[in-house]
Amino acid sequence: MRWSGSFVRDLLNCAIMAIRIFITGGTFDKEYNELNGELYFKDTHLPEMLKLGRCKVDVDVRTLMMIDSLDMTDDDRAIILENCEKCSEEKIIITHGTDTMEQTARVLGKIMKDKTVVLTGAMIPYKFGSSDGLFNLGSALAFAETLPHGVYIAMNGRYFNWDNVRKNKKTGEFEEIG
Amino acid sequence: MRWSGSFVRDLLNCAIMAIRIFITGGTFDKEYNELNGELYFKDTHLPEMLKLGRCKVDVDVRTLMMIDSLDMTDDDRAIILENCEKCSEEKIIITHGTDTMEQTARVLGKIMKDKTVVLTGAMIPYKFGSSDGLFNLGSALAFAETLPHGVYIAMNGRYFNWDNVRKNKKTGEFEEIG
Amino acid sequence: MRWSGSFVRDLLNCAIMAIRIFITGGTFDKEYNELNGELYFKDTHLPEMLKLGRCKVDVDVRTLMMIDSLDMTDDDRAIILENCEKCSEEKIIITHGTDTMEQTARVLGKIMKDKTVVLTGAMIPYKFGSSDGLFNLGSALAFAETLPHGVYIAMNGRYFNWDNVRKNKKTGEFEEIG
Amino acid sequence: MRWSGSFVRDLLNCAIMAIRIFITGGTFDKEYNELNGELYFKDTHLPEMLKLGRCKVDVDVRTLMMIDSLDMTDDDRAIILENCEKCSEEKIIITHGTDTMEQTARVLGKIMKDKTVVLTGAMIPYKFGSSDGLFNLGSALAFAETLPHGVYIAMNGRYFNWDNVRKNKKTGEFEEIG
Numbered sequence: 001m002r003w004s005g006s007f008v009r010d011l012l013n014c015a016i017m018a019i020r021i022f023i024t025g026g027t028f029d030k031e032y033n034e035l036n037g038e039l040y041f042k043d044t045h046l047p048e049m050l051k052l053g054r055c056k057v058d059v060d061v062r063t064l065m066m067i068d069s070l071d072m073t074d075d076d077r078a079i080i081l082e083n084c085e086k087c088s089e090e091k092i093i094i095t096h097g098t099d100t101m102e103q104t105a106r107v108l109g110k111i112m113k114d115k116t117v118v119l120t121g122a123m124i125p126y127k128f129g130s131s132d133g134l135f136n137l138g139s140a141l142a143f144a145e146t147l148p149h150g151v152y153i154a155m156n157g158r159y160f161n162w163d164n165v166r167k168n169k170k171t172g173e174f175e176e177i178g
Numbered sequence: 179m180r181w182s183g184s185f186v187r188d189l190l191n192c193a194i195m196a197i198r199i200f201i202t203g204g205t206f207d208k209e210y211n212e213l214n215g216e217l218y219f220k221d222t223h224l225p226e227m228l229k230l231g232r233c234k235v236d237v238d239v240r241t242l243m244m245i246d247s248l249d250m251t252d253d254d255r256a257i258i259l260e261n262c263e264k265c266s267e268e269k270i271i272i273t274h275g276t277d278t279m280e281q282t283a284r285v286l287g288k289i290m291k292d293k294t295v296v297l298t299g300a301m302i303p304y305k306f307g308s309s310d311g312l313f314n315l316g317s318a319l320a321f322a323e324t325l326p327h328g329v330y331i332a333m334n335g336r337y338f339n340w341d342n343v344r345k346n347k348k349t350g351e352f353e354e355i356g
Numbered sequence: 357m358r359w360s361g362s363f364v365r366d367l368l369n370c371a372i373m374a375i376r377i378f379i380t381g382g383t384f385d386k387e388y389n390e391l392n393g394e395l396y397f398k399d400t401h402l403p404e405m406l407k408l409g410r411c412k413v414d415v416d417v418r419t420l421m422m423i424d425s426l427d428m429t430d431d432d433r434a435i436i437l438e439n440c441e442k443c444s445e446e447k448i449i450i451t452h453g454t455d456t457m458e459q460t461a462r463v464l465g466k467i468m469k470d471k472t473v474v475l476t477g478a479m480i481p482y483k484f485g486s487s488d489g490l491f492n493l494g495s496a497l498a499f500a501e502t503l504p505h506g507v508y509i510a511m512n513g514r515y516f517n518w519d520n521v522r523k524n525k526k527t528g529e530f531e532e533i534g
Numbered sequence: 535m536r537w538s539g540s541f542v543r544d545l546l547n548c549a550i551m552a553i554r555i556f557i558t559g560g561t562f563d564k565e566y567n568e569l570n571g572e573l574y575f576k577d578t579h580l581p582e583m584l585k586l587g588r589c590k591v592d593v594d595v596r597t598l599m600m601i602d603s604l605d606m607t608d609d610d611r612a613i614i615l616e617n618c619e620k621c622s623e624e625k626i627i628i629t630h631g632t633d634t635m636e637q638t639a640r641v642l643g644k645i646m647k648d649k650t651v652v653l654t655g656a657m658i659p660y661k662f663g664s665s666d667g668l669f670n671l672g673s674a675l676a677f678a679e680t681l682p683h684g685v686y687i688a689m690n691g692r693y694f695n696w697d698n699v700r701k702n703k704k705t706g707e708f709e710e711i712g
Contacts, residue, residue: 034657035706037561053313054301055335056351123232123568128662135231138316141335146324157233157319172569173234205393212479213528215383301390306484350391409669410657411691412707479588491587494672497691502680513589513675529590
């Protein structure tokens, strides 16, 4: 029945409106230190990016760490997992460096079965003119709203399941393993 | 069974890789004419935006028209509908001015039942520094890949069903009608 | 004598550090109204631009009007002239729409003989990605610091004397009349 | 006499139209390597920046080297000096890393007495959203067109004589020594 479908859809629309966003650093949030010419982390640009996208999804942004994903340890991944488990939202986005994103996805994927977790990142820092960050954030939010429970990576306009994804180091693109 | 789920998901990943993008104009593609100070349409920026997003989804971009959506006629909407019906892809994105996006969605929504059609646009032209266009394109692609058959509007990081959406003229945001 | 030259140069460096900037509007400061799709004036972007340029010149920015130069009247030009005459600084920059910049330059040039006045503007609004505004502002400041008393237009990386300049309506570039 | 002044000015306008630009690298031209996350040099952005500024000055851009100025040797500076001496233009702009710009200025300043040489650079790479590069280029061109023979640094909207300038390492700004 038509009204019934609408009703279900409205409920659905309502339910998807609460998304937790965990910040872990990565290229996404790197800035240029004009005094020493090095890249570094200051604050996350996520709130600014959500505003630019005129995002009206009910999100709660929390910074867990601000590190290069090449420096991410098992302990760091345990912190991310713990936060995913204990947060009240059923939908979670994690911003993450692309170099070890697949490793964190595997740690989460083996445990997180009753929430939708989407890892995303950027190849170019948001503060640089030609970043893919805003595009990736838009797709990550949409994937978090629509995909069934599970752990995914959202990059290159696509989503990948946690147990079938790797970053191609030569092209910088994500792809299925098998 | 685990492998079975993977198998289905892989098939799904494969199937979603072909998306048709129809360009109709709208704020998305407006440019500034520096000789007379007016906004106008030249070419679409979609290919450039997809490249910036490092999009690896298999898309086919076609320009149907380049108009302000306030100037869109019933004939124009008939052209859009016809193209949606006859294209081979099952997933379609339409870039569209926001002012009458809901009207075109209704024309398509009453007829298009066996494809996933996502209309999207921008509040600020892509060529201007602070556009929401790249964010919206990222979310529209993700929604086209994941939502069931039907006609939707993707704006503000959310999706709306064709029969329950309107643009709030005061805030510039999209919202459910009821 | 060497020290004498240094001394004179230091005095000069000191003297050039006070520049008055008068804002009159023009393409420079146009913004995009996302609710109605029209270009309009809100506040000037000059302070933001000076900060971006890490400008350490001692400037005092005053907004005289915020109008399209096609709408500028004789009364408006009288206001600009009066402000140029009565301000204490010997060096003045005026941001101005390019369409009638040459007319204002002539009004000022006939009277202002004991100050250096540089009019500048932009072909593309500063808020749009590809503006020439920052480049023009940098050159206008340098011309104001170095040119002898007189009234000039600074556009296209060049300066023009008030009595020998026009905007080529076809190319959008400034050129000598004769 | 009025016509006489015009005549001289026209000659002057004509003479300033040939400027040689030497590229040596520096922050100006650094890019972000998205495969390894490091900053590197590819090609100079000067032609693109001149186009953005709608620059109509007759410039000739030559790349001498593409290095970080911290890596610049005495031999490199000898190459820069030699090129300044032998080029036919009387007005020269050198893009240069800011860290050792004052050293190169001193090497040139002791020898170059019959040309106007302006060194400039940027605190933030041009390809990053918030660069001061376009502003500095605009001012460097204007200073090259108007300053008497000598060697100068153009930064922060100001010019400095080669024998009285240093970069303040704490603030990143250029200042007089004494």
